[in-house]
Amino acid sequence: MDGTPDxxxxxxxxxxxxxxxxxxxxxKGHNTYNGSQKNEKRGEKKTEERVTKKRGWPKGKxxxxxxxxxxxxxxxxYMRFLNERREQLRAQQPDLxxxxxxxxxxxxxxxxxxxxxxxxxxxxxxxxxxxxxxxQEYQKTEAYKMSTIAVQEKKLRKESAHSMxxxxxxxxIDSEQQGRMSMFNIPIFTExxxxxxxxxxxxLRKLRKTNIEYEEQNAVLQKHIDNMRSAKEKLExxxxxEQNQNVxxxxxxxxxxxxxxxxxxxxxxxxxxxxxxxxxxxSFMTKLHSIIDEDPQQNExxxxxxxxxxxxxxxxxxx
Numbered sequence: 151m152d153g154t155p156d157x158x159x160x161x162x163x164x165x166x167x168x169x170x171x172x173x174x175x176x177x178k179g180h181n182t183y184n185g186s187q188k189n190e191k192r193g194e195k196k197t198e199e200r201v202t203k204k205r206g207w208p209k210g211k212x213x214x215x216x217x218x219x220x221x222x223x224x225x226x227x228y229m230r231f232l233n234e235r236r237e238q239l240r241a242q243q244p245d246l247x248x249x250x251x252x253x254x255x256x257x258x259x260x261x262x263x264x265x266x267x268x269x270x271x272x273x274x275x276x277x278x279x280x281x282x283x284x285x286q287e288y289q290k291t292e293a294y295k296m297s298t299i300a301v302q303e304k305k306l307r308k309e310s311a312h313s314m315x316x317x318x319x320x321x322x323i324d325s326e327q328q329g330r331m332s333m334f335n336i337p338i339f340t341e342x343x344x345x346x347x348x349x350x351x352x353x354l355r356k357l358r359k360t361n362i363e364y365e366e367q368n369a370v371l372q373k374h375i376d377n378m379r380s381a382k383e384k385l386e387x388x389x390x391x392e393q394n395q396n397v398x399x400x401x402x403x404x405x406x407x408x409x410x411x412x413x414x415x416x417x418x419x420x421x422x423x424x425x426x427x428x429x430x431x432x433s434f435m436t437k438l439h440s441i442i443d444e445d446p447q448q449n450e451x452x453x454x455x456x457x458x459x460x461x462x463x464x465x466x467x468x469x
Contacts, residue, residue, distance in 0.1 A: 227270035232255050410431050419441065
């Protein structure tokens with residue numbers, strides 16, 4: 151079989167070993183023949199049942215943990231098969247991850263013929279019997295007795311701690327319940343009962359009054375919030391208008407600078423001979439104004455030229 155290890159198991163399906171045969175013979179040949187046929191069929195059925203019978207730990211039963219310093223629990227037939235085939239599969243497919251290896255081997259075990267499985271199950275059964283024998287011998291030793299005593303003491307300590315915590319919790323619950331019950335454990339239509347009712351009614355009136363005050367404060371605060379929201383929206387609208395106006399004024403200023411630069415491109419300042427550019431138009435116009443303002447008669451020619459340029463600008467801006 152491909153992918154199946156050589157188990158070395160000599161058991162073959164339908165083998166007659168372990169079959170119980172009749173020792174005596176029937177006096178009649180026909181009955182003897184029929185009896186032997188039935189015995190052979192029964193023997194084959196028992197042999198098949200023996201081959202397919204699974205041994206080891208019962209299904210659903212938990213295996214006990216290894217006892218400290220005691221014999222190690224044996225492996226099941228399936229675990230023996232896994233340990234034997236895992237290394238072989240790793241050698242064949244080294245890149246295969248561990249979960250895939252386990253999945254592949256599990257599928258391989260489920261498809262394994264019963265006679266091949268029986269070899270592993272027999273080994274597991276022999277190991278189990280050996281483990282039981284060693285365990286019985288170990289249980290007679292002093293080490294097992296000491297470990298058993300230690301486990302029991304640990305268990306008792308846990309149980310006592312758990313019972314103490316439960317007792318404290320129960321006492322706490324009882325005290326809380328008694329405190330709550332004392333509030334209602336007042337005889338009706340007595341002076342104490344009437345005083346209790348008066349105190350509760352006074353407390354309720356106080357709470358209602360406080361609640362009304364809080365509602366009024368909430369109403370005032372809500373109105374204030376609405377006013378603030380309206381003011382905020384109005385300021386945002388005004389800000390948007392101012393921003394639009396600033397953009398318009400900035401464009402107008404750039405156009406004016408460009409116009410002045412073009413109009414005064416042929417004018418030079420007396421003394422320095424500085425001419426206007428788009429980057430220096432602001433400082434140029436400031437210097438030109440100060441020169442004309444200081445001595446207009448001496449710079450009469452410059453004044454007439456500036457007047458002419460300004461009049462042309464006025465005519466070009468007109469309708």
